[in-house]
Amino acid sequence: MINLAQLQVGFDGVILFHDVNHEFTAGSITSIRKAGLQDGTTTLLKCCAGIVSPRSGRIEYNGINIESLSERERYKRLSYCFEIGGMVSLFTLYNNFALPLLYHDVYPQNEIADRIFDVAEKLKIDHLLEKEPLQLTDVQLRLANLARALILDADALFIDELQAGMSRQLYDNVVAILLKQAAQGKVVVMVTTSGDDDAFAHHHLLVSDGILRGVN
Amino acid sequence: MIVIRRWTLRIWFLFWFLLGHLGAFFFRRAQYGAEVLGLLSLSIRETANLMVRSRRQVFWILFKRQLYNSGYKAAYVNCVIAALLGLALANQFTLYLQKAESFADVFVVVVLRELAPLISGIILIARSSTAIVSEIGHLKLNREFEVLHSQGINAIFLFILPALFAFPLSLLLMLVYFNSVTLLSAWLYMSWYADSDISFSSLMFTLPDRISLVELIVISSKAVFGGIIIALLSVYAGYRVGERFTDISRAISNNTTALLLLFFCLNIMLSILAY
Numbered sequence: 402m403i404n405l406a407q408l409q410v411g412f413d414g415v416i417l418f419h420d421v422n423h424e425f426t427a428g429s430i431t432s433i434r435k436a437g438l439q440d441g442t443t444t445l446l447k448c449c450a451g452i453v454s455p456r457s458g459r460i461e462y463n464g465i466n467i468e469s470l471s472e473r474e475r476y477k478r479l480s481y482c483f484e485i486g487g488m489v490s491l492f493t494l495y496n497n498f499a500l501p502l503l504y505h506d507v508y509p510q511n512e513i514a515d516r517i518f519d520v521a522e523k524l525k526i527d528h529l530l531e532k533e534p535l536q537l538t539d540v541q542l543r544l545a546n547l548a549r550a551l552i553l554d555a556d557a558l559f560i561d562e563l564q565a566g567m568s569r570q571l572y573d574n575v576v577a578i579l580l581k582q583a584a585q586g587k588v589v590v591m592v593t594t595s596g597d598d599d600a601f602a603h604h605h606l607l608v609s610d611g612i613l614r615g616v617n
Numbered sequence: 618m619i620v621i622r623r624w625t626l627r628i629w630f631l632f633w634f635l636l637g638h639l640g641a642f643f644f645r646r647a648q649y650g651a652e653v654l655g656l657l658s659l660s661i662r663e664t665a666n667l668m669v670r671s672r673r674q675v676f677w678i679l680f681k682r683q684l685y686n687s688g689y690k691a692a693y694v695n696c697v698i699a700a701l702l703g704l705a706l707a708n709q710f711t712l713y714l715q716k717a718e719s720f721a722d723v724f725v726v727v728v729l730r731e732l733a734p735l736i737s738g739i740i741l742i743a744r745s746s747t748a749i750v751s752e753i754g755h756l757k758l759n760r761e762f763e764v765l766h767s768q769g770i771n772a773i774f775l776f777i778l779p780a781l782f783a784f785p786l787s788l789l790l791m792l793v794y795f796n797s798v799t800l801l802s803a804w805l806y807m808s809w810y811a812d813s814d815i816s817f818s819s820l821m822f823t824l825p826d827r828i829s830l831v832e833l834i835v836i837s838s839k840a841v842f843g844g845i846i847i848a849l850l851s852v853y854a855g856y857r858v859g860e861r862f863t864d865i866s867r868a869i870s871n872n873t874t875a876l877l878l879l880f881f882c883l884n885i886m887l888s889i890l891a892y
Contacts, residue, residue, distance in 0.1 A: 452767045472769030481767050489761050491752060501768040506671035 402427050403449060403557055403588050408458035410445050417441025419611045421458070425449075425557070430579060430589040432602035433613065435562075440608045442592045443484065446559040449590065450481035462557070473505045480555035482546035484562045484592075488534035494545055495530040498552050507553065520551045523578060525571070540566045547575065557588040564597045576601050653853055656773075660781055660849070663774045672774065679779040687745035688787030692794060695740055699795040702732065703802025710803070711811040720803070720815065721823040728799050729828065730888060734839040737791035738880045741784065741844070746851040746876055747869050749780060753855025754865035762856075777852050785844030792840055800824075835891040839884050846883065847876055 408421035418441055425431055435442050447453045449460055451467045460467045462478055470478070488497045498517045502508055508516065521527040524544050529537060537545065543563055550558050558579075564572055580601060583589050593599045605616040666672045706728065710720050753776060756762060765772050804820055807813035854872035858864040 447767075450767065452763065476769035483764065483767075486759060486761065487764055489764055490755065490759065500675065501770055503671055504675050504768075504770050506669070510674075 402463055403590070404459075404461040404464075405449070406459045406461070408445075408448070408460065409456040410441055410448050411456050412444060412453075416456070417444055417611065418613075421445070421613055423606070423613055425588045425590050427556075427588050428583055428586045429603040430583050430591065430601065431604040431606060432599035433590065433592045433606045433608065434599070434616065435592060435594045436608040441611075442608055443561055446561055446590065446592060447481060449557075450479045450559045451475045452481055476501060476505055477507060477553065478556045480550035480553055480558050482543065482550055482558065482560040482563065484543070485539070486534070487542060487546040487549075490534050493531050493533055494526070494537070497534070497545070498530075498549055501549075502553070516552050517548075520548050523574075524548050524551075525574070538566075540571070544571075544575070547578075551578070551582070555587070558582065558590070560589070560591045562592050562594055562597075564593065572598070653849055656777070656853055657845075657849055659773050660777045663771060663778055666771075666774050667778075676774070676778060679775065680783055683779045683783035684787060686748065687741060687783055688790045691740055691744055691787065691791060694744070695737060695791050695795050696798045698736055698740070699733075699798035700802040702728070702736075703799040703804075704806050706799065707803035707806035707811065711807055711813060716815075718823050720807075721820065721827050724800065724803070724824070725827045725832070729796055729836065730832070730892070731884070733792050733795045733799070734788075734836060734843070734884055735881070737788055737795050737840075738843050738847070738884070739877070740791065741788055741847055742873060742876045742880065745784070745787070746847050747873060749848075749851040750855040750869045750872050751865060753852055754858040754868050757856055757858045758860065758862070758865065777848070780848035780852060781845060784848040785841040788840035788844040789837065792836065831891060835887055839887055842887075843880055843883055846879060850876055850879070 403425040405421050405423045405425075408418060409416065410418040410421070433442055433445075444453060448455045451460070451470065454468065462470065467475060467479065488494065489500075492500060495517060499513050502513050502516075503510070517530070518527060521530055524547065526541060526544050526548060529541060529545070534542060534545075543565075547558075547560065547563065550560075560579075563575065567575070579589055579591075583603070591599070591602065599605065606613045607616050608614075667676060706723070710723060714720065714723070762772050765775065800820065804815070804817050807815055808817075851872060854868045854875075855865075858868050
């Protein structure tokens with residue numbers, strides 16, 4: 402469970418969210434619908450994943466302030482899927498997946514390859530593992546970001562605008578995987594934009610005037 | 618009277634203007650130096666991660682990659698330049714001197730002490746330093762350090778530490794094959810082209826007498842400190858890249874200039890202090 406309490410989010414003197422109070426429950430998918438071009442949803446998601454610090458307020462993972470989590474714990478529990486890029490250009494896709502697992506000693510070395518190939522096959526990107534990020538399309542990169550989170554088996558997935566440019570068949574496959582993640586008790590939070598299909602989500606929120614409002 | 622006062626004011630203004638610019642110049646250099654020292658201290662702190670087996674494996678993969686690119690792949694150009702230098706040295710030597718002992722003296726003073734460290738350092742700066750600035754600069758430009766941060770990976774451990782170990786080792790390796798190839802090339806010229814009586818074995822026997830422990834320490838120090846400085850400043854220059862594409866080329870250019878000056882200063886100062 403991810404709990405946001407009196408959260409104020411912003412950067413460079415600009416306040417994007419001034420008082421966010423919300424609980425993302427385990428076993429559910431929440432869709433945050435963007436209101437405009439620079440409404441701060443990416444920054445909000447990054448705050449929830451512990452990548453950037455909020456201006457004030459608290460973000461708690463199962464009652465623990467995420468700022469007090471070690472780098473290893475934060476990496477294992479909270480995974481952020483970038484909208485653009487999200488990979489290190491120097492390494493192949495395979496090494497991008499394997500490097501953090503090896504660095505944080507999450508799985509034994511002989512298990513890493515199996516996990517990577519297993520998830521890559523499910524997302525149909527197994528043929529791209531020896532390619533470098535700059536050789537991939539934006540859709541393939543977003544799938545790679547999702548693959549990294551699934552390989553890790555993090556407790557919470559924060560996904561930034563996944564659907565754009567995906568075919569129907571591809572997106573249906575991804576949705577099925579996300580529903581399975583939720584069924585396993587994970588927290589899934591997605592930022593969606595207009596035109597995206599988010600009917601499968603359990604909860605829908607809308608960004609409005611710097612706060613999150615529930616949508617019926 | 619008014620004219621004199623006006624000129625006095627102008628000189629006074631010019632003086633403070635120049636003083637301000639001079640102060641800003643030295644302040645920026647001091648700030649730069651402090652930041653580089655800070656980076657070095659953070660890198661030293663990260664060496665503690667080498668005690669962790671899984672991280673040591675990651676370091677080893679990246680260290681080998683860096684050593685291959687900066688040490689092994691530079692062997693070709695290093696050896697070609699060394700061979701040409703050997704030919705030039707032997708050509709001059711056969712005109713003016715004929716004894717193995719004399720050649721050994723010239724070789725130690727000119728090649729071993731000065732030219733080998735300098736040329737090897739220039740090759741490292743030209744090939745590897747520019748590559749690192751470009752790589753790190755592109756990572757910075759594309760905000761990929763944030764990707765590493767999101768995964769709890771320390772970029773200093775990943776990029777600086779391998780280079781800090783690989784560059785000095787690469788320079789040491791380059792010194793070994795530069796000196797070896799120069800010596801071999803010079804002897805081949807003297808025996809095949811100049812019909813000299815100097816045998817390779819006589820050269821090999823006279824050389825060790827001229828190379829003291831101090832000599833080896835000074836040459837090794839040039840390689841180690843030079844390698845550390847090149848690695849540190851190159852990564853720092855890449856990391857300072859801003860948000861414009863032209864920042865990368867500017868960083869490469871400025872860093873190469875600074876490194877050439879620093880490396881020459883280091884080598885010359887160490888030689889003056891030691892010999």
